[in-house]
Amino acid sequence: MFAKYLPADVPAEKEGVFLENFEKSTGGSGRLMLFAGDQKVEHLNNDFHGEGIPEEDNDPEHMFRIASRAKIGVFATQFGLISRYGREYRNVPYLVKLNSKTNLVPYEAKDPYSQQWLEVGDVARFRESSGLDIRGVGYTVYLGGEHEHAMLREAARIVHEAHEHGMLAVLWMYPKGPYVKNQHDPHLIAGAAGVAACLGADFAKVKVSYATDGEADAALLQEATQAAGRTGVLCEGGSKIDESVFLRQLYDQIHIGRSRGNGTGRNIHQRPLEEAVKMADAIYAITCENRSVEDAVKILKN
Template sequence: MNLEKLIPADVPPEKKGEFLAHLQETTNGTGRLMLFAGDQKVEHLNNDFYGPGIPLEDNNPEHLFKIASKAKVGVFATQFGLISRYAPDYKKIPYLIKLNSKTNIIPYSAKDPYSQQWIEVEEAIEFARYSGINLQGFGYTVYLGSEHEHSMLTEAANIVHTAHKHGYLAVLWMYPKGNFVKDEHDPHLIAGAAGVALCLGADFAKVKVPYKDGKFIPELLIEATVAAGNCGVLCEGGKKIDERTFLQELYDQIHIGGTRGNGTGRNIHQRPLEEAIKMANAIYAITCEDKSVDEAIKILEA
């Protein structure tokens, strides 16, 4: 893929080299992004880190940083504060700073969600400069269909543009949620969300996996990946499932559905460290090294 064609016009001429370098590093030159998602400590509180079937070490937030520092990842996406607490020991991790988050305490049926921006892009860039972390870009969640979507759309547009002005990538989590959203896995709705991410200028859109009758069919993604244009579509990883099933779905998302990567959290970090590293490497192999499912499985079995 010619990565230069993916440089948006709002990246200033003097920043195009930096933007291209970020895109090259995070995608291994493929234009596909392997996003290791570590933002669930806010989104799901401690539900994803402690409980039956989850190794005790996952309850320690440093587990995320150990994985991200030793495995192959495109970016490690998590909140600014979490990064600042562990940055002194993990500066080389390719970070994507998540600029907003909300908990799941208030159900969506009770109140439409609004996830407000926590800090400004410029503040995070300044932090990256004096702390020496390897900052690659910024992330933000938009809840389409919420009565507050206008505020989130405005914040998202400004985040994307400001990130680009400074030569950084911008990834938007595009999740339809609220009282008027009947099926957040509806393929047509997901395609619409991907198209909105493109209109906001995002480089990548992280979306829900489309289902028909409760089943994933990779062809259902084609509407979304076409609607997203040259904005890359990433599917969320979801709950932890069997390794081969997960890797096969990932392969099909890319090679049948036309996605340009994935955003995976629980299917990586809900494992002991060495297993988590192997799983991340297997996901990276399919996403950014064009490996087959069988080749990825061999990484797990090594």
């Protein structure tokens, strides 16, 4: 079991709320299985319609159906989608993504800036009025550009305000822009993870560390997980790949790289509903139930 984790900026009257959110979201493991559903803004419709993608994935409700039936820690998506579908999917544990930007402007043309859409207080009031199971908030920080200072300030405020309301704070930490030569550089990823720790994040979602040959190497993730200290490192899921390969990579990230979870979207929702639920359950089994790759593959075949 993971030792009790309680940031010092959580007020006494919210300690119970925070601890409950953390315990439920990690299944008592200290690891977070984050089902990422923020791509409708980030990637427009590229991830939801096209060759090899089931037609049902084009409907936003597909992700809510998955989240309502599968084992997950939190389902991360934008406030507007939660407000549209939340009444019908009240059993889903939500994490509200507070900023997003499209990919229409290339990073080479302009340094990225993804401004905060809503305040944490707006989310807290919505949680109270709706009765939905909203456990935290998320925010993307793009390091390395001219807008870095603004996003760092927003991120610091978001983390602190989330804790004041007893909610988790997850930061997507992505170095981007003309000065970033390799987004998968293990040393750079470790630097981003360290910044997340300085911002007080509970979890940081980062890129996968690549070796010099361009292949994922879980051992290289150790620099980032150590640099993050008490901030849990989550690796992004990336593009859809073979299920067994994905599950093996996830297992190695946790047991070799010492990550504390995953942030997976396409490798779950780009499947028909029944397959998507099984894939999410398999990912949860490795992440939060400490199961083997073989056990997880059996879940896919049942």
